[in-house]
Amino acid sequence: MGLRHQALKGGFIMLIRQGLGILLSLVGVILITRVIGPTEYGLFGASSGIVIFFYRLAPSGLDAYLLRKKTNPEQHEYNQVFTLLLCINIICVVGLVLGRQMIAQLLRLPEVAPLVGILALTIPLSTLNLPWVVKLERDLNYQRIAYIELLSQISYYLVAVPLALHGYGAWSPVLGLFTQQACQLSLNYFSSKLRLRLSWNPDLIRTMLEYGLSYASSIWIWELRTLVNPVIVGRFAGAEAVAFVALCIRLVEMLSFAKTVTWRLAMVALPKLGDDKTRIRKSIQEGMRLQVLAVGLPMAGFSLVAPVVLTLVFGKNWYPVLQVLPFIAVSYLSHAIFNLHRSVLYLECKNLLVTWFHLVHIAIFAGSAFLLVPRLGMIGYGWAEICALASYFILHLYTVREVGSLNYTEPLVWYMISVAVLIFSAFSGSVRYLSCLLLLLPLTSTKERNSLVGYFKILKS
Structure with missing residues (x-):
């Protein structure tokens, strides 16, 4: 095999x-x-x-x-x-x-x-x-x-x-x-x-x-990301705000479980590719696509039914979770795309480059949260997640320098559609539910359909 x-x-x-x-x-x-x-x-x-x-x-x-x-x-x-x-x-x-x-x-x-x-x-x-x-x-x-x-x-x-x-x-x-x-x-x-x-x-x-x-x-x-909610949100917004953010993170982590799976696989599989930059580059590109499919689609689908789920299942007390759900979901989806970038830099023993990326990311995220949470409450945590997305450009530059130019076209299609559904999920009425049709658009491509069929065959084998 x-x-x-x-x-x-x-x-x-x-x-x-x-x-x-x-x-x-x-x-x-x-x-x-x-x-x-x-x-x-x-x-x-x-x-x-x-x-x-x-x-x-x-x-x-x-x-x-x-x-x-x-x-x-x-x-x-x-x-x-x-x-x-x-x-x-x-x-x-x-x-x-x-x-x-x-x-x-x-x-x-x-x-x-x-x-x-x-x-x-x-x-x-x-x-x-x-x-x-x-x-x-x-x-x-x-x-x-x-x-x-x-x-x-x-x-x-x-x-x-x-x-x-x-x-x-x-x-x-x-x-x-x-x-x-x-x-x-x-x-x-x-x-x-x-x-x-x-x-x-x-x-x-x-x-x-x-x-x-x-x-x-x-x-x-x-x-240090894990400390932002208990330390900054807890200190400035209280225990209930921590609970709302924590539950939202828990839900998004459950929906983005593929991110962890890919990381664990990459830690074992990538070293076996040796110094073959072409194979590594292809692995990153396929991994990005799989990550967006496996992370973006579940989160987009859940966002459409989240108001009903939170109200009927969790109770009305948990409805404020909806305020930060789209922000945190977009953050986790974006991180999923760049998950293999970090793995490759570790493989190339460029640990310092990853450290610099992490420093920039945490500085933007924690700094934004420190400024926004006291003014906006827990929604400031969500905006801090969005501000931190700018740091991924640095990770992209580091990875390209090591393995060559990367093609983001295929994963970007699924990413933009998933983000659009997450944004529309904040609306009420028919706009929210009709946005799920956007998820079917990539299937109009023969290449996308054939790729999905290929993955299914591997699963059955």
Whole structure:
């Protein structure tokens, strides 16, 4: 099986798993948010936003070291990564537990202090999974990954939903998340032949950290995005505004699950292309097209029914989410197009270029939010997302310099149509629903129809 065929096949398996996960998440999120209400969900969103930032710092690029290695990692390398992750996790957990009161004071939300303390314990449960997940991804065993992730997600709702119904408020998703991460760690351990133990090799540690930290430093800057909602929106607009933005982000992330799948596939598949610039360039162009299809169409479709869904399913208290939905959806769709650009720059060891892009993006995004949220409320967060789109031009220039000129024609067609539907979704009446016809326009092209049929054949094979 060719690399392209194998990567697409694995990607489709992950997409199906993510699609099932979305249905499950939607039911669970509906029950939890409707029962505990905006204020309690806002407390969870603020505390989890802080902890997620540290969770994403913890791997320190060690997963990238294992994934990007041109030869298969040896047992002692997995052991060393496991040991380093354990040490880093201890530092993160202790720091969060001791600093939880300071964090609560910074956010002006004293209720988040105990939530942060418990959520900190999910960090080691999450990151210690990485050696097992990397092993499965290097083997392109996405079927087993999908199975484990789906079972773990089910465990979250089996705990969170009953607790919410029994009045545990913000604690219900907190304890559900703890259960999910513990379940995933257990399943990875018992379903894998990889057995890890402690190891300490100074030379290997130096090699891993030299690569990992150069990669991770750019990721750490990007993850500052997760702090904008709890810190800026929470401080200037309150817990309910945090809840509305957090729910909107959660919905958009569920709808843009293909972005994560593509990133994970690219981390494994792109290094196997070597220095073939032509194949890399073609992979980026096809990836952009697939990203827009898999991210733009679900978001555009959801935006048309969002008023009905939010009112009837989540409750009238959550209707303000509609104010920021189009802004955040456009932001995530734009990021999806440039997802592979970053992967290629990492492949070419141009980590510093990615870091510069992240710095510019965060400066525009956080700076705009700091100026706009105090004046416009949570809608200022949405406009800050739009302002930050200008930074992607820098990423485009860096990528073109490395692999040559890129053709955006095909993905741009689907992108513009998806954005148009998102804009029309803000209107009322027939204009909103007739805009869905725009999604059918590209299918008038024989080339587009043949491409979609080709992807379907790969899925069936």
